[in-house]
Amino acid sequence: MDIKVNVRPADGETRVIDLVGEIDVYTSPAVKDAITQLIDEGHYHLLINLEGVRYIDSTGLGVLIGALKRVREHAGSVSLVCANPQIKKIFDITGLVKIFGIFETEQSAIKALA
Amino acid sequence: MLGEVKTTPSWRGEIPNRPEFVSTARHWIVAMSRHLGADAQTSADVEFAVGEALANAVEHGRRVGRGSRKIILRIRRTDDGHLVVEVVDSGAAFDFGRHGTRPDEEYHTPRGFGIFLMRELMDEVHYEHRRAGNVVRLIKRIPIAEEHAS
Numbered sequence: 001m002d003i004k005v006n007v008r009p010a011d012g013e014t015r016v017i018d019l020v021g022e023i024d025v026y027t028s029p030a031v032k033d034a035i036t037q038l039i040d041e042g043h044y045h046l047l048i049n050l051e052g053v054r055y056i057d058s059t060g061l062g063v064l065i066g067a068l069k070r071v072r073e074h075a076g077s078v079s080l081v082c083a084n085p086q087i088k089k090i091f092d093i094t095g096l097v098k099i100f101g102i103f104e105t106e107q108s109a110i111k112a113l114a
Numbered sequence: 115m116l117g118e119v120k121t122t123p124s125w126r127g128e129i130p131n132r133p134e135f136v137s138t139a140r141h142w143i144v145a146m147s148r149h150l151g152a153d154a155q156t157s158a159d160v161e162f163a164v165g166e167a168l169a170n171a172v173e174h175g176r177r178v179g180r181g182s183r184k185i186i187l188r189i190r191r192t193d194d195g196h197l198v199v200e201v202v203d204s205g206a207a208f209d210f211g212r213h214g215t216r217p218d219e220e221y222h223t224p225r226g227f228g229i230f231l232m233r234e235l236m237d238e239v240h241y242e243h244r245r246a247g248n249v250v251r252l253i254k255r256i257p258i259a260e261e262h263a264s
Contacts, residue, residue, distance in 0.1 A: 024140075025169040026133035055140070057165045058228040086158045093234045094227075 003027035004052075005034045011110055014045045020052030023060030032063045039067065044076025047109055051081055061096065068099065079113060081106045122150070124190030131183045131203060136168045139187055143199060150191040152256050160197060160254055163235040166228035167201040167250040174205030174248065191256065196237070199252045207248065210241035 003021035010016045015038055023031055038046065046067060050056070068078045079101035082088055091097040103109035125146050129135035143164045147157045164187075171185045186202040210229060232239045238253040 022137055024133075024136055024165060025172050026136055055161070055165065057162070057169055058231055059169055062227065086162065090162065090231065093231065 003030055005030060007034060007038060010047060011114060012045070013043070014047050014110070014113055015043045016047045016049055016106070018049045018052065022055040023053060023063075024055065024057045025059045028057075028059040028063050031060065032066070035063065035067045039070050044071040044074040045113070046071060046076070046078045047081065047106070047113065048078060049081040049106055050087060051083060051106075053082075053087065054084060056087055056090065061090070061094065064100070065096070077101070077113070079103060079109050081109050122191050122193070124188055126186065126188050128184045128186045131172060131185050131205075133172050135185075136165065136172060139168055139185065140165050143187060143189060146189045147197055147199075150189070150197060150256070152197055152254075156197070156254055156256055159235040160199060160252070163232045163239075163252050163254075164199055164201060166232045167199075167252065169228055170250070171201055171203035171205065171248065174203060174208060195256050197254045197256050201250045201252070202247060204247035207243035210250075 003019060003023060006018040006020075008016050008018070017034060017038070019031060021027060035046065035048075048064065048067075064078065064080070070076075071078055080091075081103050082091070083104050088097075088102070091100070091102060101109070101112065103112065127139065127142055129139045140161050144157050144161045147160050148154075152160065168185065183204040186200075188198075188200040188202075190198050192198060229239070232250075232252060236252045236254050238251075240251040240253075242249050242251075
């Protein structure tokens with residue numbers, strides 16, 4: 001299983017990163033590279049859409065946390081779109097639900113970020 | 115809990131110890147767990163926990179320069195209704211007991227974050243280092259399926 005990464009602009013300063021596939025020890029470097037490139041280009045408000053993701057492991061969670069730490073140095077933010085109950089369960093268990101803005105839909109995320 | 119409990123036949127699989135094979139192994143575990151009677155939720159928990167054990171196996175194998183070695187998976191169901199999965203790699207021993215915490219308030223992700231997830235998702239997690247390598251044993255009670263409970 002691979003991961004597909006697509007980056008597109010949203011309203012305002014936010015960039016949306018669409019991820020489709022599984023994020024694990026094999027695929028998370030590709031996710032990290034895409035996020036790192038965006039941050040290096042000066043995009044500090046990221047909306048990561050996980051609607052097409054059915055699996056994420058601690059490696060992938062580490063990438064998300066790393067992104068959050070970096071953008072916060074620039075007063076930025078990382079929000080997540082996630083409706084998959086198993087992945088939401090992982091965010092609950094790890095306590096990450098408290099540090100990321102997590103939204104059911106992209107529409108609700110963009111509305112909240114506006 | 116395993117003691118003298120009889121088990122149904124078990125299945126064994128193996129993959130090269132390389133990250134690109136981890137997904138295949140996870141999917142195989144899900145298929146086998148469903149075959150052994152696990153419901154969708156239990157299978158999902160098992161997949162996420164086994165995925166962490168596999169990621170550890172890949173990382174440890176790499177650290178000792180043994181990336182080409184294999185990872186062995188075993189899965190079985192005990193007669194008392196537990197799913198038992200073993201992930202065996204040939205990497206160096208590590209201190210399983212000292213790991214296993216969630217990210218702290220500063221969002222530091224400690225090594226062993228995956229072990230924390232395994233312990234949260236499974237009923238029991240055991241680790242031992244044998245001559246052949248690391249053995250992580252994950253145990254999860256299989257709930258009675260709804261169609262059988264009603």
